Amino acid sequence: MALYGGIEAGGTKFICAVGTGPGALRDETEIPTTTPAETMQRVGEFFCGHRLKGVGIGSFGPVDPAQGVITRYTPKLGWRGFKFRETVERLTGVPAVLDTDVNAAAMGEHRWGAAQDTPDFLYLTVGTGIGGGGMANGRLLHGLVHPEMGHIRVPRHPGDRFSGSCPTHGDCLEGLACGKAMEQRWNAPRVQDLPDGHPAWNLEAYYLACGVVNFVCTVSPTLVILGGGVMKRRGLLSAVRREVRQLLKGYVPCARLSAPKLGGRAGVLGALALAAA
Numbered sequence: 001m002a003l004y005g006g007i008e009a010g011g012t013k014f015i016c017a018v019g020t021g022p023g024a025l026r027d028e029t030e031i032p033t034t035t036p037a038e039t040m041q042r043v044g045e046f047f048c049g050h051r052l053k054g055v056g057i058g059s060f061g062p063v064d065p066a067q068g069v070i071t072r073y074t075p076k077l078g079w080r081g082f083k084f085r086e087t088v089e090r091l092t093g094v095p096a097v098l099d100t101d102v103n104a105a106a107m108g109e110h111r112w113g114a115a116q117d118t119p120d121f122l123y124l125t126v127g128t129g130i131g132g133g134g135m136a137n138g139r140l141l142h143g144l145v146h147p148e149m150g151h152i153r154v155p156r157h158p159g160d161r162f163s164g165s166c167p168t169h170g171d172c173l174e175g176l177a178c179g180k181a182m183e184q185r186w187n188a189p190r191v192q193d194l195p196d197g198h199p200a201w202n203l204e205a206y207y208l209a210c211g212v213v214n215f216v217c218t219v220s221p222t223l224v225i226l227g228g229g230v231m232k233r234r235g236l237l238s239a240v241r242r243e244v245r246q247l248l249k250g251y252v253p254c255a256r257l258s259a260p261k262l263g264g265r266a267g268v269l270g271a272l273a274l275a276a277a
């Protein structure tokens, strides 16, 4: 049986796996993200014991999927301009495909998770940052480069004076609503320390709903999957759903909002699915 390799390349660690899907993994490992030379040497060592047909990469970005590189705009300094696809192909001797971490997660959810048989959907992750990917007509969203849904503009909530945490735009959606923004605005060491019932959570639901409404009105997905560490808070998904309904005012139907079915596994499994596609 043909085996594939999957790489979920994150800012702090790489998750690499070999197999064909959930429940059919032959091997898996985690490698710290340090320098490209050091990290990729270990990636090569991990894959070299396996006969692969191809490798899929879901990476932090921004990336240029057509060129297979991480762009020079990435905040991870040592990785600017890194020829990711070419390096993996050289290390493994098989074809590789590069996409964003969120498009990979979307691919995983489409193949095995919440978006099966759903050709038009989005996958948003709300964690340290905010990212979005998805599919239109059953194809991953690409174009100029790839969607950067975390960096759209949303109307400020009246009374919110926080300047925003995005190093590039300040108060874009990510700057107002990612985990880091919540910690800075409310002076909390970690998002998890903000208790249920804290005003942080209603404000978070408002900003995320603003984002979702923009996406519903622009790309018309039937389903929006909301994942990432911040979304694990009990009650947040239903609060976002309520806000979205209120903001849409029935003008268009509300897209289905759902948690990811593969949870934190969507990225690495999606990378496998990218390789097999």
Ligand SMILES: [Zn+2]
Binding pocket: 150, 151, 166, 167, 168, 169, 170, 172, 173, 174, 175
């Ligand atoms: Zn931004």
